[in-house]
Amino acid sequence: MSERLQDKVAIITGGASGVGEGGTRAFAEAGAIVVIADLNQERGEALAGELREVDGRAIAVRTDVTESDSVATLVAEVVDRFGRVDALFHCAADARFINSSDRRITELPEETWTRMIDLLLTGTFRVLKAVGRQMIAQGHGSIILCGTADAIIGIDGFDSYVAAKGGVLSLTRSAAVGLAKDGIRVNMVCPSFVDTEAQQEWMDGEQGRAAIERMHLLGLPEPIDIGRFAAFLASSEARFVTGGIFPVDSGYLAFKAKQDVVEAMGEYRPTSDAEGD
Numbered sequence: 576m577s578e579r580l581q582d583k584v585a586i587i588t589g590g591a592s593g594v595g596e597g598g599t600r601a602f603a604e605a606g607a608i609v610v611i612a613d614l615n616q617e618r619g620e621a622l623a624g625e626l627r628e629v630d631g632r633a634i635a636v637r638t639d640v641t642e643s644d645s646v647a648t649l650v651a652e653v654v655d656r657f658g659r660v661d662a663l664f665h666c667a668a669d670a671r672f673i674n675s676s677d678r679r680i681t682e683l684p685e686e687t688w689t690r691m692i693d694l695l696l697t698g699t700f701r702v703l704k705a706v707g708r709q710m711i712a713q714g715h716g717s718i719i720l721c722g723t724a725d726a727i728i729g730i731d732g733f734d735s736y737v738a739a740k741g742g743v744l745s746l747t748r749s750a751a752v753g754l755a756k757d758g759i760r761v762n763m764v765c766p767s768f769v770d771t772e773a774q775q776e777w778m779d780g781e782q783g784r785a786a787i788e789r790m791h792l793l794g795l796p797e798p799i800d801i802g803r804f805a806a807f808l809a810s811s812e813a814r815f816v817t818g819g820i821f822p823v824d825s826g827y828l829a830f831k832a833k834q835d836v837v838e839a840m841g842e843y844r845p846t847s848d849a850e851g852d
């Protein structure tokens with residue numbers, strides 16, 4: 576076990592499944608005391624129990640990031656129990672809702688927009704505010720916000736998701752500036768597709784999966800891959816890193832742009848017959 580985060584207290588929102596679960600496992604692997612702050616307390620408890628069985632230190636605190644009181648109670652409980660919050664990896668989201676409900680802007684129901692912004696952007700505000708206050712009081716901390724590569728480029732049909740995450744991206748930079756004097760670093764990780772349970776359902780079988788895999792140079796990242804990068808950002812090895820927006824995307828941003836151009840140019844390119852092959 577690496578000791579990169581030995582005895583550090585880390586809150587992982589959405590830490591019971593998906594990318595957040597990868598964060599929970601990676602922070603625990605690095606020696607942190609992990610607090611799984613998830614709406615799904617049953618899964619949170621099960622994961623915390625599993626980690627404790629292999630010498631990890633983890634607890635689950637049911638948290639709803641759409642409720643300020645719930646977030647405030649989480650931070651109070653963690654401070655009461657462990658005395659501080661050294662790191663936050665904020666991953667709370669609802670991939671099934673995003674995949675099934677988001678639309679391009681002209682077909683987007685206002686209630687979808689409102690829920691997306693409340694969960695992903697205002698949720699980030701609530702968590703940053705409560706955790707930030709505690710980190711200011713203790714004089715240090717590292718915050719990692721989970722974004723998406725799609726906040727950097729556009730993606731067809733996901734307008735409210737991209738808008739919410741674009742807000743998180745801007746907030747990463749302004750919070751990094753505002754909190755640096757208090758010893759707090761703020762960074763954002765931007766995965767492309769991560770091989771989570773919810774994404775496996777959405778990729779819809781082998782053909783869908785193959786299409787998504789083609790957009791990645793090194794295969795699909797697992798949740799733990801994103802979690803380990805976040806754990807690095809939380810550690811003292813990254814002590815000069817703040818305000819950073821980091822794609823952890825298997826080359827998706829570089830390659831997808833190229834692929835889109837290739838697709839657009841497809842009809843103009845000579846076929847192998849025309850070339851006489």
Ligand SMILES: NC(=O)c1ccc[n+]([C@@H]2O[C@H](COP(=O)([O-])OP(=O)(O)OC[C@H]3O[C@@H](n4cnc5c(N)ncnc54)[C@H](O)[C@@H]3O)[C@@H](O)[C@H]2O)c1
Pocket residue numbers: 588589590591592593594595612613614615638639640641665666667668669670671694721722723724765766767768769770771772773774
């Ligand atoms: N999975 C991917 O391919 C992918 C790609 C890019 C970015 N991301 C980002 O990763 C993060 C996590 O996404 P995911 O795909 O793992 O989602 P997910 O739906 O698989 O998991 C999200 C977790 O958050 C919890 N949660 C939901 N609502 C909550 C609330 N109100 N309060 C607290 N917890 C809540 C859920 O119970 C669940 O455990 C998001 O920020 C998402 O934008 C994911």
